[in-house]
Amino acid sequence: MKVLWITNILFPDVANHLNLPVGFGGGWMLSTASQLKRIDSLDLAIATVSNATNRLITYSKDGICYFVLPIQGDNTKYHSSLERYWKDVYSQFQPDITHIHGTEFAHGLAYINACGTKNVVVSIQGMVSVIAKYYKAGITDRQIWKSLTFRDIVRMDSIWQQKAKFVRRGEIEKQIIKSVSHIIGRTSWDKSHAKALNPKTEYHFCGEQLRESFYRNEWRYDRCTPHTIFISQAGYPIKGLHKVLEAMPLVLQNYPDAQICIAGEDIVSKSWFRISGYGRYIKHLIDKFDLSEKVSFLGALNELEMCRQYLKSNVFICPSAIENSPNSLGEAMALKMPYLAAYVGGVPDMVANNMVALYRFEEIEMLAFKICDIFSKKDKASTSIDNQYDCNHIEQILNIYNNIV
DSSP: OEEEEEOSSOOHHHHHHTTOOOOSOOHHHHHHHHHHTTOTTOEEEEEEEETTOSSOEEEEETTEEEEEEEOOSOTTSOOTTHHHHHHHHHHHHOOSEEEEEOSSOHHHHHHHHHHOSTTEEEEOSOOHHHHGGGTTTTOOHHHHHHTOOHHHHHHTOOHHHHHHHHHHHHHHHHHHHHHOSEEEEOSHHHHHHHHHHOTTSEEEEOOOOOOTHHHHOOOOGGGSOTTEEEESOOSSGGGOHHHHHHHHHHHHHHOTTOEEEEOBOOSSSSOTTTOOHHHHHHHHHHHHTTOTTTEEEOBOOOHHHHHHHHHHOSEEEEOOSSOSOOHHHHHHHHTTOOEEEESOTTHHHHTTTOGGGEEOTTOHHHHHHHHHHHHTOOOOOSSOOOTTTSSOOHHHHHHHHHHHO
C-alpha cells in the first residue's frame, strides 16, 4: 500500500536537507511515521509546502519519500499554483490512499481540487471554524483596545485581526470537510462538528501516538518542585494563561511560594515595538497581581526538555478556552502526574474517568481551589492515561487505511 501524507510541518530530515531550522511541533506525527516506515507492505511519502523553495523538491531518507512544494506567502490562503505541483506529486508517487493531516490549511484543499477525493481521508486536529468563536477567550473589546500595540497596528495583527484570520481559515476547513468521504477524529466534539458540516462523511475514530519519552517516564512527588504549575504554551488568548494569572492571588494566599512555568517564547519582555497586544495584556496582569517573581517563560523546549519540565512540576494545567484533544494533556496523563483542564471541547472525553480534574474556564475561583487541593496532596493522578493515548495506534490507522481502500 502506498500512503501519501500531507502535513503542515517540515519533518526534521527534510528540514535538515534544506538547511532550515527544525521545529518542535508534530511530535505525534513523527512517532507514527517512524513506525509506519518499518512496515514492509507500506510505502510512505510525506508532502508539505515551504516558501524556502521555488521548485518541487523530492528527497528520500530512511524509507520515507519527501515532497516539498513551493509556496509564496501565507499557507492559510489558497494558492491555485499548488494544483499543478500536486498533480506532479500524485503522478510520481501514485498513492493508494492520501491522508491530509489537519483541516485548516489551504494546501490540503489545493490537493483535493487538483487530484480529487478518491481514497482521501482527513484528520481533524482542531476545528478552527469553531475555535474562532472562542478566540478572545473572555478578554473584552475594551481590554483588547487598551492593550493594542505598535506591532499590532503595523502588522495588522491585533487580537481582533487574529480572530478574523481564524474565521478565514475556518472557511477553508469547511470546504475540505464538506468535500471528503472519510474523516479521522478522536472526540465526540470533533465528530459532532464534522457531522454538522458533512452528515454523509464516514467518521473513523483513531487516537494519536505520543512522543516516546512520555511512555518511558513516570511522575513522582519526591522528584518534583512542590507548588510549581506547568503550562505547555501561552502565545495567544485561546491558551488561557490570563485566567491562570487571575487565579494566582487566591493560590498565593495559601501557597506563597507557588510558581508558574510556561513553555514557549517570552511574550511579555519584548521591546515596545515588538510586543503583541496579548503579551501586553499578560504583562498588565502580571504587574496588577504582583507576579513578576512568580512567572517564568522557558523558551522553546524539545521533547526531552518538555518531559523533564513535566516531571519537575507539581501540576500541569490545560487552561484553554477551547481544545479538541490536546496532546499536552495526554502527555501529562501518560506521566501519571496531577493535572487540571478547563471543561471545553473534546477535553471531557479525554478525562471521562477523572472528572474532578475539570473546571469551568471562566471560574478562576474553582481553578484556584483545585490547584490548592493538588498542592495539599502528594499523589499521582488518580486515573491512568486515556485510551486515546494508551496504546500503539498503528494497527488502528492501518485498519482505517485498508477499509478506505
